[in-house]
Amino acid sequence: MFAGVVISVIYMVLGNYGCKNVDNYSDSLIFRYNEDATLATLDPAYIKSQSEIWVAQQIYNSLVELDSALKPTSSLAYRWEVSADGLVYKFFLRRDASFLNPEDTSHHTLTAQDVAFSFSRIANPSTASPSAWIFSGKVDTDLSKAFQTEGDSVFILRLLSPDPTILSLLGTVYCSIVPEKQVSNTTDFGHHPVGTGPFYLKYWEEEVKMVLRRNPRYFEKDNGRSLPYLEAVNVDFIKNKQTAFMHFVAGKFDFFNGVEGSFKDELLTREGALNPKYSGKFGMLKKPFLNTEYLGFWLGDSAGGKPNPLVNVHLRRALALAVDRKAMIRYLRNGLGTPGDNGFVPPVLLNANTTGLPFNPEKARLELQKAGYPGGKGLQELSLTTTADYLDMAVFLKKAWSDIGVNVKIDVQTGGMLRQMRNKGNLAVFRGSWIADVPDAENYLACFYSGNFSPNGPNYTHFSHPQFDALYKRSFTENGTVRNRTMQAADSILIQSAPVLVLYYDQSLRLYSNRVKGLSNDASNRLILKRVRKTTHP
Secondary structure, eight states, X not given: OOOHHHHHHHHHHHGGGGGOOSTTOOGGGEEEEEOOSOOOOOOTXXXXXXXXXXXXXXXXXXXXXXXXXXXXXESSEEEEEEOTTSOEEEEEEOSSOEEEOTTTOOEEEOOHHHHHHHHHHHHOGGGOOTTGGGTTTTSOSSHHHHEEEETTTEEEEEOSSOOTTHHHHHTSGGGOOOOHHHHHHOTTGGGSOOBSSSEEEEEEETTTEEEEEEOTTOOOEETTEESOSOSEEEEEOOSOHHHHHHHHHTTSOSEEXXXXXXXXXXXXXXXXXXXXXXXXXXXXXXXXXXXEEEEEEOOSOOGGGOOOGGGOHHXXXXXXXTOOHHHHHHHHSTTOSEEOOSOSSOHHHHTSOOOOOOOOHHHHHHHHHHTTOGGGTTXXXXXXEEOGGGHHHHHHHHHHHHTTTOOEEEXXXXXXXXXXXXXXXXXXXXXEEEEOSSSSTHHHHGGGOGGGBTTSSSBTTOOXXXXXXXXXXXXXXXXXXXXXXXXXHHHHHHHHHOSEEEEEEEEXXXXXXXXXXXXXXXXXXXXXXXXXXXXXXX
16 A cells, blocks of 8 residues: 555655745744544643643643653652651742743743642542542542642642652643633633643644644753744644555654554564664654553453353463463564563563463463363353454454363444443453553552442452452552562462453554654653754755
């Protein structure tokens, strides 16, 4: 499909797009990319999707930000103090950060009252923010006790119990600081955002185009030079990712995220490297991404009162040992991803490679025999539920399991229906993915805490293990290497108990123009543009 002659035609047809300017600025000062998803809002209290997060990261700042290693560092707060009991956090705010209102170019200096307002707004049940979980159960329901100020430049956060994840949570885009005055006086803040970030919203025609402009009052500097380097960010909304990719190849866009199945074979080798024929045409960034792809096993009662064979740990272990994840990554993913031969928590978060249940068909057959189903005899047909875009993976798994004598039927559902049935415990085996809201192992372990049974929490398998629960709760009272060891122990219990079959740890892939300098990526797949430059020529 993407033979050289086609690429040449694309260049001829689309090449002149790259010469168009935003507000007459040189193209070398404009960063262009496409977003195939719909943006519903730019209000931090309501954003959910990656597409919304990427734009919001350009407009807002949080008290702290996460560095390239996803560790909290200073941002709107230039320093902070934590009480000995871990319950009180005192943040000292920088005095050179201000909110820029793009509609009248007015600005006012950030205050501690804006911080208290931003957090109270998220935590207040009347706001109905999807990010309310950040503070739920962690602060007093009387929010005036939880969020306090000392003058204009000191903000105080009071917790009910120690939480070693709180600083990382405050560094997420959900906890962006918004101006109380503008939010209170604007009927649709989500479409008229005001922030302290490196860019501000200049123009937004939904589903067509968005333009962000440089914030001339932005406080950060790089070697004495004010950031950002770019004058504008231009976002188009082409829904067809294949079309968007052709536009990228033709030079219309400076950046392209991800690879669709329809052209991954053209673009990548089986090992996940860039096809040599594109070498020199554009750059590629491939990084670990905090997303675990897995199969979940329902461990509760079966529908109709029938015995549930999946409560047998030896059967679950047999299913895990029968899957050649390395072959799956190579032939179905073109090398994108790391085989899930460790625990549920991505190894990058635990600084350890805990041994999991890697491919071993002989051990799989032994486990199947221990389960009471030698060669699969006596085992009822299992049902694997997935969505259409993962059908090839389901077929791969079906073949792997049939090789040890386990029969499987594939049930294809829409994503919405799969989630609905999963939450109600109506699926025996289901495909799932868990993307971290915060870069901390606790975010993954929470999926197996018995207090989080679905539909009221993310424990979709209804896994219950007293020792695991004890370790999970203990991790909230610890820090550093001690806490890391506790979470490793909890993850090891998951490996041996196998409530899920870890398929792979995802990787993000970014393509970018050779004119782009300073574009980076991390395990959270953030889009940070404040230090990005563009050159006139490659």
